[in-house]
Amino acid sequence: MEWLANMNRALDYIEMNLSGNIELSEVARHACCSSHQFQRMFSFITNVPLAEYIRRRRLTLAAIDLQNHGAKVIDAALKYGYESPVSFGRAFQQLHGVTPSAARIEGTALKAYPRLSFLISIKGAEAMNxxxxxxxxxxxxxxxxxxxxxxxxxxxxxxxxxxxxxxxxxxxxxxxxxxxxxxxxxxxxxxxxxxxxxxxxxxxxxxxxxxxxxxxxxxxxxxxxxxxxxxxxxxxxxxxxxxxxxxxxxxxxxxxxxxxxxxxxxxxxxxxxxxxxxxxxxxxxxxxxxxxxxxxxx
Missing domain, CATH: 3.20.80.10 (Regulatory factor, effector binding domain)
Known part of the structure; x- marks a missing residue:
């Protein structure tokens, strides 16, 4: 199952670098394929573009930092790759439905997108020719x-x-x-x-x-x-x-x-x-x- 192991190694690299710079060439190297091929495989398997998955994971972790660790909005924005609190706030509200400042209030409902893992799924409802x-x-x-x-x-x-x-x-x-x-x-x-x-x-x-x-x-x-x-x-x-x-x-x-x-x-x-x-x-x-x-x- 080396192919599955390679794909999961690529996800491990992404996860370890969500608060830093994610090089797509390095993602692909961990998966032993080209950057384009990895992004195509990821999209077809998960039905989510790779860039969107990374965005969701970063904003999930940003919400945790804001709500549970009392992080400042500007610090969370810079940590997860946004150039300004304004662009971060826009993306955050689009995903979570609330502003970053509101996320710091106890009891605010937020969304969480967990880390993906590639596993074997037994399907087989239809034959493949x-x-x-x-x-x-x-x-x-x-x-x-x-x-x-x-x-x-x-x-x-x-x-x-x-x-x-x-x-x-x-x-x-x-x-x-x-x-x-x-x-x-x-x-x-x-x-x-x-x-x-x-x-x-x-x-x-x-x-x-x-x-x-x-x-x-x-x-x-x-x-x-x-x-x-x-x-x-x-x-x-x-x-x-x-x-x-x-x-x-x-x-x-x-x-x-x-x-x-x-x-x-x-x-x-x-x-x-x-x-x-x-x-x-x-x-x-x-x-x-x-x-x-x-x-x-x-």
């Missing part, structure tokens, strides 16, 4: 972009917005036209353009994303980035057939079940930097495959 495959080395080519983890930066700010932008300007259709045929190791009812996620380190606050096609002898790759994928073992999860309006819910559920149900109990751990979203269609409906590069847990 997956297969294990070892694929020989191959290449993909396409359009690369870096995105900020917090969703900031220039438009388009998210992969979904970038897909829309590239559909509108014809870049998707052009990439599909230059892809050539599909390789023999994938289903022949796949689309030509897919997504490669988190395949290299770009820094603690950004992650890479690529709109890609499989490269073969008939592909025209001039002007595109080319990425070499080494021989790896993949766990492949396949969705049921769906219509495009259900896509967001389908793919979010698949990610959540991989991180929250399959990975903690399967005896495997992710190989950082290799993850595909593969799209296909059959009988007039769509489906998606998620490919996660994995290895036997140490």
């Amino acid at each position: 997956y297969r294990m495959e070892t694929k020989e080395a191959f290449q993909v080519f396409g359009l690369e972009r870096e995105f900020q983890i917090d969703g900031g930066g220039e438009m388009p700010q998210t992969p979904a917005q970038w897909w829309q932008h590239c559909h509108e300007n014809g870049a998707i259709e052009q990439l599909a036209a230059r892809a050539g045929g599909l390789p023999s190791f994938v289903s022949q009812d796949l689309h030509k353009v897919h997504a490669l996620c988190s395949y290299k380190h770009t820094g603690g606050d950004t992650f890479p994303y690529m709109l890609c096609a499989f490269r073969n002898e008939s592909s025209a790759v001039e002007g595109y980035s080319v990425i070499s994928i080494p021989t790896l073992t993949w766990v492949v999860f396949t969705s049921e057939l769906f219509t495009w309006d259900a896509f967001d819910n389908i793919i979010e559920t698949m990610y959540r079940r991989f991180y929250g149900e399959w990975l903690p109990t399967a005896g495997y751990e992710p190989v950082d930097s290799m993850e595909f979203e593969i799209y296909g269609s059959r009988d007039g409906l769509q489906y998606v495959e998620l490919w996660f590069a994995v290895r036997k847990a140490q």
Whole structure:
């Protein structure tokens, strides 16, 4: 259960530094993955963004300091990373429903968000469709972009917005036209353009994303980035057939079940930097495959 131990070590680091500076790169180091991958895993498993969890824990401890230890408001604000009592008071009231000064009064009702721990949860209400495959080395080519983890930066700010932008300007259709045929190791009812996620380190606050096609002898790759994928073992999860309006819910559920149900109990751990979203269609409906590069847990 090394994967669970790594995740809990990351939470231990967060807990020990709630009154100091929390480096996301250090959080990720404890979890043995990239910063982006840890934040995605955390969000899918807990349904709470990592930054929001940290904010809640800090404000929980601040309330304890104010109510039980008689701390001054300005001291609590500075201790838990706020630049001024005003910004601290605004965040505190948003979470607890009362001002920091009111929290010092005996009998004031406050909220507490306890420290999380990752444990194995026996669920299994629904079957998960997956297969294990070892694929020989191959290449993909396409359009690369870096995105900020917090969703900031220039438009388009998210992969979904970038897909829309590239559909509108014809870049998707052009990439599909230059892809050539599909390789023999994938289903022949796949689309030509897919997504490669988190395949290299770009820094603690950004992650890479690529709109890609499989490269073969008939592909025209001039002007595109080319990425070499080494021989790896993949766990492949396949969705049921769906219509495009259900896509967001389908793919979010698949990610959540991989991180929250399959990975903690399967005896495997992710190989950082290799993850595909593969799209296909059959009988007039769509489906998606998620490919996660994995290895036997140490």
